[in-house]
Amino acid sequence: xxxxxxxxxTPLDPQVFDAMLPYLAPGGADLLWANPxxxxxxxxxxxxxxxxxxxxxxxxxxxxxGEIVWTSGATESNNLAIKGALEFRGLDGAHVVTxxxxxxxxxxxxxxxxxxxxxxxxxxxxxxxxxTPEQVLEALTPQTALVSLMWVxxxxxxxxDVERLAPLLRARGIQFHVDAVQAAGKLNIxxxxxPIDLLSLSAHKLYGPKGVGALFVRKRPRARLAxxxxxxxxxxxxxxxxxxTHQLVGMGAAFEVAASRREDDxxxxxxxxEALWQRLSVLPRILRNxxxxxxxxxxxxxxxxxxxxxxxxxxxxxxxxxxxxxSACSSATQEPSYVLRALGRxxxxxxxxxxxxLGRLTTAAEIEAxxxxxxxxxxxxxxxxxxxxx
Amino acid sequence: xxxxxxAVMDAVNLLQNPFGYSAPIWRLFNEAxxxxxxxxxxxxxxxxxASTPAAPATLRLQARIRDSRVVDTRFRAHGCPTxxxxxxxxxxxxxxxxxxxxxxxxxxVLRAELEIPDDRAHCALIGEDALQALLSAIRxxxx
Numbered sequence: 135x136x137x138x139x140x141x142x143x144t145p146l147d148p149q150v151f152d153a154m155l156p157y158l159a160p161g162g163a164d165l166l167w168a169n170p171x172x173x174x175x176x177x178x179x180x181x182x183x184x185x186x187x188x189x190x191x192x193x194x195x196x197x198x199x200g201e202i203v204w205t206s207g208a209t210e211s212n213n214l215a216i217k218g219a220l221e222f223r224g225l226d227g228a229h230v231v232t233x234x235x236x237x238x239x240x241x242x243x244x245x246x247x248x249x250x251x252x253x254x255x256x257x258x259x260x261x262x263x264x265x266t267p268e269q270v271l272e273a274l275t276p277q278t279a280l281v282s283l284m285w286v287x288x289x290x291x292x293x294x295d296v297e298r299l300a301p302l303l304r305a306r307g308i309q310f311h312v313d314a315v316q317a318a319g320k321l322n323i324x325x326x327x328x329p330i331d332l333l334s335l336s337a338h339k340l341y342g343p344k345g346v347g348a349l350f351v352r353k354r355p356r357a358r359l360a361x362x363x364x365x366x367x368x369x370x371x372x373x374x375x376x377x378x379t380h381q382l383v384g385m386g387a388a389f390e391v392a393a394s395r396r397e398d399d400x401x402x403x404x405x406x407x408e409a410l411w412q413r414l415s416v417l418p419r420i421l422r423n424x425x426x427x428x429x430x431x432x433x434x435x436x437x438x439x440x441x442x443x444x445x446x447x448x449x450x451x452x453x454x455x456x457x458x459x460x461s462a463c464s465s466a467t468q469e470p471s472y473v474l475r476a477l478g479r480x481x482x483x484x485x486x487x488x489x490x491x492l493g494r495l496t497t498a499a500e501i502e503a504x505x506x507x508x509x510x511x512x513x514x515x516x517x518x519x520x521x522x523x524x
Numbered sequence: 525x526x527x528x529x530x531a532v533m534d535a536v537n538l539l540q541n542p543f544g545y546s547a548p549i550w551r552l553f554n555e556a557x558x559x560x561x562x563x564x565x566x567x568x569x570x571x572x573x574a575s576t577p578a579a580p581a582t583l584r585l586q587a588r589i590r591d592s593r594v595v596d597t598r599f600r601a602h603g604c605p606t607x608x609x610x611x612x613x614x615x616x617x618x619x620x621x622x623x624x625x626x627x628x629x630x631x632x633v634l635r636a637e638l639e640i641p642d643d644r645a646h647c648a649l650i651g652e653d654a655l656q657a658l659l660s661a662i663r664x665x666x667x
Contacts, residue, residue, distance in 0.1 A: 444580055446604040450553065453542050482580060518559055519602035520573065520584040 136504045137456045140339075140493030141288055141316060141435055146384070147341035147494075153387035154343065157183060157380035170377050171368065180379045187386025194389040194396075195314070195333065196324035197350050203369045204382055207347040208315045209239040210362075211334035212282075214349055214373065215311045216243045218359030219280050219332065225250050229277040233257045233265045234476040235292075236284055237313060244282075253277070261478050262425045263292030267299040280309045285317035289460070289473040289489055291424045291435030293321070297328050304329040309357060315339050319392035320400055320432050325350060331357040337381070341494065342388030346381035349373075403492050404433035406501050410490060411436055413505035417512055418524075423474055423487060436490045437474075442522045443515040445470070445485035451511040455504050460487035545605055546639035548613070553605040558615035560598050562586050570665050572658025578646035581607045583654040587618055589662055594618045594626070606644045610634055610651035623662055629655060 146154075157166045157180070168176035170184045189199040205211045220228055225247070232244055234256045244254045255273045259265045270281055281303055283294050296312050303310045311332040317323060319340045325333065333350040337343055351357050351372065359372050366374040392399075414420060423437035437460075440448060449459040460471035469475075470484035479487075488508070492501075516522040541550045562569050566588075573584040581603030588596040597618045599611035613634065618626060631648035634640065640648050 442602075444603050447553070447608060450543050450545070450605045453540065485580065518556065518600055518608065520561075520582055520600040521602045 135454055135456060136500045138490045138492060138496065138500070138504055139456045139458055140496070141489065141491030142458060143338050143344065144341045144493055145495070146343060147388055147391050149391055150342055150384050150387045154380045154384040157383050166379070170379050171366075183379055183383045184377055187382045187384075190386035190390040190393075191335065191348055192350075194318060194323065194393045195335070195350060196326045196328075198353060201325075201350050201353050203349045203351050203372050204377060205347045205349055205373055206345055207338075208237075208313065208334045208336035209347075210373075211336075211347050211349040212237070212239045212311075212313055213243050214359060214362050215332040215334060216240065216280065216282055217247065217362055218372070219309055219311065219357070220247055220252060221360035222358045223279050225252050227277050228279045229253045229255070229275050230280050230282065231255045231257065231270055231273045231278060232282045233259055233284075235259055235263060235265075235287055235289075235473045236282065237288060237315075240282055240284070240313060258476060259292070262427075262430060263287055263290045263423075263473075263477055264425070264430060265294055267295055267302055270299055271302060274306065274308065278308050280311060282311040282313070284313035284315075285323075286314075286320065286432040286435075287473065288316050289423075289435075289458075289471060290437045290477070291316070291432040293317075293425070293430050293432055296330065300329045316432060316435070319389070319396055320403070320434060322396070325352070331355075332359075337385035337388055340388050340392050343381050343384040346378060346385050348385065399494060400433045403496070404428065406492050406496055406498065407431075407433060407436045407490075409498065410492075410501045410505055411438075413502065414438060414508060417509055421479075421483060423477065423479065434492045436492075437487060438490070439474070439479065439483040439487040440512050441483070441486065442519060443486050443512055444519075445487065447515055448486060448488065448511065451515065452507060455507055457504075458489040458491070460484045460489070543605075545609075546641075548638045549606055549609040549640070552609035552612040552638070556608060556612050558597050558599055558612060558619075561600055562588065562596075562598055567665065570658055570661035572654050572656070572661050574650050574653035574657055576646050576650045576653070579603060579607070581647070581650055583607060583611045583650050585611065585614060585618075585654045585658045587658060587662065589623065589665065592623045594621050594623065603650070604644070604647065606638070606640060606647040607650060609638055610640075610647050611654070613638055614651055614655060623659070626655060626659055626662075 165176035168180045170180040188202045191202050192199045257265050309331045312330050313334045315336045331352045336347045368374045419441040421439040425431040474484035571586045575582045584600045586598040587594045597615040599615040601608045601611040631652040634648040634651050
């Protein structure tokens with residue numbers, strides 16, 4: 135099996151695994167399984183692990199440890215950021231700006247807020263997936279309370295210019311939330327220099343455990359949130375619930391590893407991605423859905439549409455290659471990728487697309503083998519199609 | 525012991541047919557017997573094509589007819605694995621049969637033979653429609 139779906143999830147880094155084990159072990163003199171909120175020695179030791187992890191996460195993104203709020207993952211982080219910011223401000227008359235290519239957990243949260251009376255503008259990106267800062271500024275109204283954009287799109291790898299947009303929004307007094315799940319560990323993130331107010335993170339996209347994430351909540355100027363989970367007042371009152379020490383320690387270790395190798399990883403992944411694109415380019419009539427400019431594309435994602443093939447058959451013909459597909463089954467209840475359609479791709483182009491996402495364990499030999507299989511199967515499906523004209 | 529054996533079998537099946545298609549659909553999709561087209565239009569070759577608004581699918585069947593009997597077939601398909609399997613199954617089934625026998629094949633039989641689920645019923649219907657179109661073409665060359 136060739137795994138090229140690292141944007142979906144990643145395996146635990148061995149160092150992360152080792153860091154987590156002492157907090158899971160039932161024995162041990164240190165009792166590291168203790169509740170980190172408890173006021174006794176084992177609780178203090180567990181708390182120390184949590185706080186070390188908080189500092190490790192903060193370090194990767196240029197933040198202060200006290201600005202990191204633990205969550206169960208990026209879906210919760212995005213919910214807390216968007217609903218929390220709007221509810222703290224008051225929903226009446228509020229306006230939110232986002233884009234049509236956000237993750238479902240942002241779009242569904244915005245749609246929920248619409249049912250509560252919030253007005254939402256969904257910006258349409260350019261064909262390369264980029265929403266320009268000028269588009270955002272044009273959409274602002276005196277009632278705009280929040281702009282929410284993802285730093286790196288999870289389907290195409292398109293990079294939004296959040297570093298240029300952030301000071302423009304700060305100058306206008308508008309809160310800025312960024313979903314940075316696919317950006318963390320791939321791009322340089324420095325929140326000391328970039329005035330983003332709220333930023334969502336996930337552990338399992340970065341060789342950490344599933345079920346844990348974080349929300350950066352800026353202290354100065356202070357971003358204020360209404361909590362979405364009540365009880366106990368954990369995490370400065372923003373997110374109650376007993377902290378999952380082993381998960382948090384794992385996320386911290388994963389982010390420390392990522393910080394130590396980010397530039398090397400990004401360079402290697404970018405080289406492999408281009409090698410994959412060059413190899414696939416022997417096929418005529420394929421469309422690169424990811425931006426072709428290195429400045430606009432995250433290094434680990436390549437999204438390609440293959441004209442003349444049906445998406446489900448393309449996916450089914452590659453059982454030994456784990457990739458994501460923009461295809462919908464023929465059932466009327468499912469639709470092709472809404473992200474690719476928002477970029478102006480036709481249903482057929484969106485349906486016949488594959489997202490290759492590369493990771494630390496990806497090798498040049500895997501890229502070559504995967505490309506060879508894709509080329510072979512695309513050619514076969516095209517030859518089989520009565521609609522294909524070379 | 526038994527649980528372990530089942531787990532191993534499931535793992536093998538998942539690798540070989542990870543998307544859960546029925547066994548006949550998966551086999552026909554991968555083997556695709558009679559895939560292709562006859563090289564040139566000939567007086568003894570009939571062609572029938574059908575599409576469906578339910579999915580981006582087109583199926584083309586070809587049959588070489590001699591003495592009211594199908595002596596060879598080809599199919600081409602654009603669509604999901606079930607559509608391709610339907611084309612392959614019909615193309616294989618037709619070989620050696622009298623033309624009159626072709627009239628007896630319909631979507632119900634296709635669904636049963638290929639274990640086609642309800643949400644893919646349109647794939648069987650496209651097979652029936654392509655066969656009907658082929659029969660019309662056969663009658664054309666016989667007339």
